[in-house]
Amino acid sequence: xxxxENNERHEIQSSDQQETESRKISRRHFLATGSAAGLTLGLxxxxxxxxxxxxxxxxxGPPANTQVNTWLNISSSGVVTLTIGSSEMGQGSFSGxxxxxxxxxxxxxxxxxxxxxxxxxxxxxxxxSIGTYGxxxxxxxxxxxxxxxxxxxxxxxSAAMKIIGDQNRANYTVANGVITYTPNGTLIxxxxxxxxxxxxxxxxxxxxxxxxxxxxxxxxxxRVDIPxxxxxxxxYGLDISLPNMVYAAIQHAPAFGGVLSGSLPATxxxxxxxxxxxxxxxxxxxxxxxxxxxxxxxxxxxTWDAWQGAVNLNVSWTTPADASSLSDANIATQGLSAIYKxxxxxxxxxxxxxxxxxxxxxxxxxxQIVKTAPKQFSEIYVLPYVPHNxxxxxxxxxxxxxxxxxxxxxxxxxxxxxxxxAAQLTGLPLNKINVHTTWLGGGLGRRIEVxxxxxxxxxxxxxxxxxxxxxxxxxxxxxxxxxxxxWVQVSAGLNSSGNVVGWELINVSPSILAQRGFPVGAVxxxxxxxGSSALPYNLGTISTQWVSHPSPIPVGxxxxxxxxINTFAVESAIDELAEMAGQDPLQYRLNMxxxxxxxxxxxxxxxxxxxxxxPSGHFYGIAVTKYANSYVAEVADVSLATGNGLDxxxxxxxxxxxxxxxxxxxxxxxxxIQTQLAGGVxxxxxxxxxxxxxxxxxxxxxLNFHQNRxxxxxxxxxxxxxxxPNPAQSTPGALLGGVGEIGVPCIAPAVANAxxxxxxxxxxxxxxxxxxxxQGLFFYGPGS
Amino acid sequence: MAxxxxxxxNGQNHNVTVNDxxxxxxxxxxxxxxxxxxxxxxGQQICGACTVLVNNVATQACITVAQSLVGDSIVTIExxxxxxxxxxxxxxxxxxxxxxxxxxxxxIMACAAAMLDGNHGADIAANMHGACICGTxxxxxxxxxxx
Numbered sequence: 028x029x030x031x032e033n034n035e036r037h038e039i040q041s042s043d044q045q046e047t048e049s050r051k052i053s054r055r056h057f058l059a060t061g062s063a064a065g066l067t068l069g070l071x072x073x074x075x076x077x078x079x080x081x082x083x084x085x086x087x088g089p090p091a092n093t094q095v096n097t098w099l100n101i102s103s104s105g106v107v108t109l110t111i112g113s114s115e116m117g118q119g120s121f122s123g124x125x126x127x128x129x130x131x132x133x134x135x136x137x138x139x140x141x142x143x144x145x146x147x148x149x150x151x152x153x154x155x156s157i158g159t160y161g162x163x164x165x166x167x168x169x170x171x172x173x174x175x176x177x178x179x180x181x182x183x184x185s186a187a188m189k190i191i192g193d194q195n196r197a198n199y200t201v202a203n204g205v206i207t208y209t210p211n212g213t214l215i216x217x218x219x220x221x222x223x224x225x226x227x228x229x230x231x232x233x234x235x236x237x238x239x240x241x242x243x244x245x246x247x248x249x250r251v252d253i254p255x256x257x258x259x260x261x262x263y264g265l266d267i268s269l270p271n272m273v274y275a276a277i278q279h280a281p282a283f284g285g286v287l288s289g290s291l292p293a294t295x296x297x298x299x300x301x302x303x304x305x306x307x308x309x310x311x312x313x314x315x316x317x318x319x320x321x322x323x324x325x326x327x328x329x330t331w332d333a334w335q336g337a338v339n340l341n342v343s344w345t346t347p348a349d350a351s352s353l354s355d356a357n358i359a360t361q362g363l364s365a366i367y368k369x370x371x372x373x374x375x376x377x378x379x380x381x382x383x384x385x386x387x388x389x390x391x392x393x394x395q396i397v398k399t400a401p402k403q404f405s406e407i408y409v410l411p412y413v414p415h416n417x418x419x420x421x422x423x424x425x426x427x428x429x430x431x432x433x434x435x436x437x438x439x440x441x442x443x444x445x446x447x448x449a450a451q452l453t454g455l456p457l458n459k460i461n462v463h464t465t466w467l468g469g470g471l472g473r474r475i476e477v478x479x480x481x482x483x484x485x486x487x488x489x490x491x492x493x494x495x496x497x498x499x500x501x502x503x504x505x506x507x508x509x510x511x512x513x514w515v516q517v518s519a520g521l522n523s524s525g526n527v528v529g530w531e532l533i534n535v536s537p538s539i540l541a542q543r544g545f546p547v548g549a550v551x552x553x554x555x556x557x558g559s560s561a562l563p564y565n566l567g568t569i570s571t572q573w574v575s576h577p578s579p580i581p582v583g584x585x586x587x588x589x590x591x592i593n594t595f596a597v598e599s600a601i602d603e604l605a606e607m608a609g610q611d612p613l614q615y616r617l618n619m620x621x622x623x624x625x626x627x628x629x630x631x632x633x634x635x636x637x638x639x640x641x642p643s644g645h646f647y648g649i650a651v652t653k654y655a656n657s658y659v660a661e662v663a664d665v666s667l668a669t670g671n672g673l674d675x676x677x678x679x680x681x682x683x684x685x686x687x688x689x690x691x692x693x694x695x696x697x698x699x700i701q702t703q704l705a706g707g708v709x710x711x712x713x714x715x716x717x718x719x720x721x722x723x724x725x726x727x728x729x730l731n732f733h734q735n736r737x738x739x740x741x742x743x744x745x746x747x748x749x750x751x752p753n754p755a756q757s758t759p760g761a762l763l764g765g766v767g768e769i770g771v772p773c774i775a776p777a778v779a780n781a782x783x784x785x786x787x788x789x790x791x792x793x794x795x796x797x798x799x800x801x802q803g804l805f806f807y808g809p810g811s
Numbered sequence: 812m813a814x815x816x817x818x819x820x821n822g823q824n825h826n827v828t829v830n831d832x833x834x835x836x837x838x839x840x841x842x843x844x845x846x847x848x849x850x851x852x853x854g855q856q857i858c859g860a861c862t863v864l865v866n867n868v869a870t871q872a873c874i875t876v877a878q879s880l881v882g883d884s885i886v887t888i889e890x891x892x893x894x895x896x897x898x899x900x901x902x903x904x905x906x907x908x909x910x911x912x913x914x915x916x917x918x919i920m921a922c923a924a925a926m927l928d929g930n931h932g933a934d935i936a937a938n939m940h941g942a943c944i945c946g947t948x949x950x951x952x953x954x955x956x957x958x
Contacts, residue, residue: 117911117945249907256912257903258895259848259888263913266847274842297830329842330851331834418852418860418913418944468850468913469944500853698907702950706910709946732857732942739940743948801857804940 065102065221068179068229070171097168098144099128099175101183105204105218107134112144114159114440115252116467116474117706118767119699122250123165124172126696129243130236131176134204134217136243141251143464146446159440160475160584162655162765165695169763177233185227186220238756245753247698252466264438264465265497267424272493273299275324275486276334277479279506282725283580284314284347286321295336300326302489307452307481312508312542312581314347314725315478322506324486324496334499350725358578358722362514363407365535369574372549380575381535384551387560393570396529400520402607407516408596409792411719412509414735415585419468420503423483426493432459435484438467440474448477452484471710472584476508504735505727508583509720511536511555512576515596519566525608527619528567532559534593535574537582547575554584558593558652558772563622564601580722586710587768590654591775595715598650598776599791602783612649612780613638624690625651627751628660631688635749636662645683648780650773657764658690658751661708661773664744665781673803674736676796680782682712682744685774690751691764697750700766705746707770713738715775717799736799816881820844821890829877836880837861837872840887848888848916852942859941862917862924863887869924869938888916891923899923902954910945917941922955932956 096112109128115121121141129136184199187206191213200207206215238245255261280286287303294301302324308317315321323342327333351357365381372384397403424436433453439445442462449460467474483496498506513536520529538552550556551573560571585591605615613633620626629651632638641647644666651660663685668678687704694700717736721728729735779790815828820840827843837854840846840863852860854873861872864886891897899922902908909915918941925938935955943951 117909119910249904250909252912253904253907253909254895256909256915257900257919258891259846259916261912262847263850265851268845268847328830329834329838331838331842332830335831416944418850418858418911418942420851467911469911471944500851500855702907702910702947705949706946709948710944713944731855732853733855737858737942737944739942740936740948740951743946746949804857 065100065218066179066182066225067098067100068175070097070099070168070175096144097124097172099179101179101217101221101224103218103221105216105221106140107132107138107204107217108140108142110142110144112146112442113164114442114464114467114470115143116159116440116470118164118703119250119696120159120164121252122248123695123699124168125251126243126248127165127169127172128176130241131173131233132180133201136248138204146443146462158443158475159470160472162657162767162769166656166763166765169695170760173235174233177235178229179224181230181233182224182227183217183220186223187215189223190215190220235759238754244695245693245697247696250699262465263419263468264424264436265419265422265468265495267436267465267495269424269426269493272424272495273326273328273490274330274333275302275326275494275496276330276337277304277322277324277482277496277498277502278337278340279322279502280344281505282344282346282350283353283727284350284725285344286319287323288343288345292340292342295325295339297332298325298327298336300490301340302326302486304482304485306478307448307485309448310476310478310481312583313537313579314353315581322482324482326486326490326494330497334497337499347725353578353580353725354723355721358512358580359409361578362409362512362535362576365574365576366407366514366516366533374549378547378575380538380577383533383572383574384547384549386550386556386571386573388568388570390531390570390572393529393531393568396568397518397520397531400528401523402521402525403518404521404600404604404607405516405518406600406603406791407514408599410513410515410592410595411793412512412580412582412722413585413714413718414504414507414509414720415471415473416503416507416732416735417467417469417471417473420500421473421479421498422495423480424493424495425483425487427453427484427487429488432461433484434461434463435480436463436465437480438465438470438474439477439480440467440470440472441477444477445480448481449484452481452488471586472588473507475584501730504720504730507720508581510585510591510714511539511582512578513592515559515593517596517600519600519604521604521608525610526567527565527604530566530568531570532596533572533574534559534596535576536592537576537578537580539582539584539588541575542582554588556593557589558654559589559597562597563620563625563653564616565619565621586707587654587771590652590768590772591711591714594650594652594772595775595779595793598652598773599779602648602776602780603789616649616651622653624658625653628658628688628690631749631751632660632662632686635688635747636664636686638662646781646784648777648782648784650776650780652772654769654772655765656692656762657766657769659704659769659773660688661777662686663774663777663781665778665785667785672799674800675802676798679795680785681742682778684745684747685777687746687748687770688751689748689764689766689769691766692761693753693757693763694750695763700750701748703766704748704770707768708746708774709738709743711771711774712744712778715778715793716795719794719797733801736796736801739804814878816878818877818880818885819883820846820885821887827877832878833876834878835873836863836875836877836885839877840872846887846889850913850916852914857942858914858917859921860914860917862920862941864920864924864927867924867927869921888920891919897923898958899926899954902957905957906950906954908947908950908954910947914941914943914945918943918951922958926958931958
């Protein structure tokens with residue numbers, strides 16, 4: 028938090044008129060406040076983000092008196108602080124926003140201090156729209172930040188003009204936070220005029236720096252958080268240390284839907300308490316319902332003793348009567364049969380799964396075409412439940428003083444949801460609840476949930492001491508909210524020229540939204556259907572449906588959500604159709620593409636990899652998609668591999684390289700974009716190769732990375748990226764593309780398509796290596 | 812039964828008392844001594860986030876019994892360089908390696924160990940097995956090329 032004294036707002040007066048505190052600037056909302064500590068502007072989140080799905084139903088939101096998610100302060104000593112409501116989880120949000128601000132504010136990027144915003148009442152409140160998800164931080168803040176920087180700059184210059192006494196703006200230049208009055212060279216620093224600037228009106232249309240004069244935007248600048256991430260000083264959620272803090276480890280019922288049976292076990296040796304926790308309203312999903320005592324926390328003076336106590340607890344859990352239905356085979360049978368065995372959506376009806384929803388088009392019309400076409404295609408693509416497993420395991424630290432205050436320290440993507448949850452559980456007023464967002468050792472969508480936060484608060488309330496609650500790694504595996512399993516059937520009819528004249532897609536998967544109590548309307552669960560419809564291909568008569576799968580295994584947002592599922596099916600199917608048509612997969616796509624930017628990235632990646640001439644023994648597979656306003660195309664370079672791996676299973680192939688072309692309209696930090704793309708590819712590739720969870724009688728079978736293999740450096744393909752060039756002059760308000768998730772969706776189909784080229788074998792079921800383990804892949808030191 | 816012993820961590824002696832004689836080094840470092848730079852990722856010797864140096868050898872603290880290291884020299888990420896200027900740290904910054912950064916303490920310690928063994932460039936990388944979910948491997952490879 029910026030150190031600002033005297034936070035009270037006051038009315039801002041100008042020499043001409045009494046101004047009110049808050050001013051609207053076109054569609055953006057700025058709140059200007061002033062104090063002895065300089066000029067402060069608050070920026071509100073723009074519309075058009077991903078749905079605010081992180082606000083769990085049943086939990087009251089924070090007050091709606093402001094939607095501010097970012098604060099900009101220039102202190103009277105010239106220090107520029109940007110207080111950011113979103114989370115930093117490696118995607119570079121802190122640095123990116125500072126970089127954007129530096130341009131129009133005309134201060135050196137390296138001098139801007141960034142601070143983590145806190146969702147609480149007070150003059151620097153962060154509002155209820157700071158969920159960090161959906162690849163939204165940069166593009167939702169870009170124009171507001173640019174305008175804020177320009178507005179602040181002009182307010183500071185206006186204050187300088189009053190001091191100098193010359194109102195001719197052309198006589199003033201700005202650089203590095205210093206205003207120069209050019210007629211006589213007088214220098215006025217921002218700090219000198221910050222207080223006076225706060226009393227001026229916020230200009231409605233401050234001029235933005237032309238793109239041709241950019242000093243920071245469009246350049247690769249260093250990240251502000253990296254220095255602390257190389258010397259052990261970066262503080263993640265798991266690293267919090269408070270005076271008198273105790274440690275707790277959670278242990279859930281082995282089976283989904285299971286609860287504590289019988290009496291509470293005795294406190295194990297070396298521990299101090301055993302605390303049962305229940306599912307709190309709004310945090311439960313699927314089998315885990317409100318009120319169920321589905322976990323026990325064991326508390327001790329250190330993590331190890333707590334953890335050993337938890338895993339060795341002498342306790343009984345129930346197994347639900349229907350547990351046998353929560354087994355891989357049954358879940359798969361339900362998935363396959365629901366493609367056709369389902370009931371249509373009925374408004375106001377119970378719509379019990381399996382129910383089919385029409386996302387677009389008309390099934391009967393499309394089917395008539397498909398089933399009478401000269402060439403017909405129909406295949407089912409199957410994807411498993413996939414756990415998140417950010418490397419930092421889930422944890423939350425709570426310091427609760429009954430009736431007084433609560434401090435929560437947590438790696439979270441949804442600080443405002445944590446605030447609401449704490450209010451609900453403690454009854455404390457919002458201004459006594461302090462949510463401290465630490466840096467995240469990976470978010471990936473799992474940290475959109477607050478189940479582990481609710482447990483930590485319950486434990487803190489029970490033991491009356493500050494407590495850090497940890498989910499040991501196996502608990503992260505067995506109580507994830509998984510990427511939904513999916514059965515996606517794609518059917519198509521080709522005419523004699525090989526063009527698609529009819530197209531049907533049916534995606535059967537469990538509903539993320541329904542598990543959160545959101546109503547699913549006529550067009551289905553948007554999280555399940557994204558990437559399956561509105562495809563910029565000429566596909567003739569189309570039909571896109573989604574069918575709700577009845578499985579109650581908890582599901583959630585896994586980096587790129589529905590995109591990674593549907594893009595696998597769509598881009599694999601397009602390749603299969605190209606083959607049926609006897610055409611090159613790239614040319615086939617270009618021939619039927621209706622979106623020039625979609626074609627643009629296809630052509631760019633083809634050029635990057637020299638599509639028509641892969642090296643000898645290398646085979647190329649291509650895929651393309653659009654998400655968060657960005658277009659991305661990827662080519663995987665695959666070679667066949669002989670022999671078996673150390674785990675005894677055939678190697679089959681290796682991915683030598685991945686070529687990526689991205690069109691995000693305007694790249695703010697090209698180097699950071701390049702590494703986020705590489706990261707998305709790595710994450711998506713790991714999932715495609717090895718990612719899955721298995722269920723037997725409701726019990727998740729894979730407990731750690733040795734059973735759910737994690738890709739290491741020797742398996743990482745070389746990454747080559749090309750960015751569609753920035754516009755010569757960007758249009759104010761134009762949508763930039765998000766990048767955080769965009770590397771993920773294309774990699775699985777690109778690899779599958781390449782492997783087919785290499786081997787003649789189609790992979791329609793993921794992961795490629797369902798039986799992979801990390802056997803034999805040992806480390807160094809004792810035990811290896 | 813509580814057991815007390817002395818460990819030498821980053822050149823300093825720490826007298827610690829553990830309840831479980833098998834308590835791993837990782838948790839002694841983090842919870843008893845209070846150095847949080849060494850991370851917990853899997854607890855099963857797979858991910859490498861807990862990598863420290865024991866007598867200049869890369870060691871996974873999550874599965875190493877702390878009491879077995881009495882008399883040994885233990886170095887954590889905090890002890891690599893008092894000014895954070897170990898060549899690996901400088902290379903990591905120059906190449907903007909970390910994303911979320913959670914694995915990087917372990918990666919850097921593994922790199923440092925490989926360098927102590929006389930390795931350079933790609934040979935360093937061949938000795939680094941840490942998992943990185945963020946996929947920073949290409950930049951790690953870039954960084955170690957300069958070492």
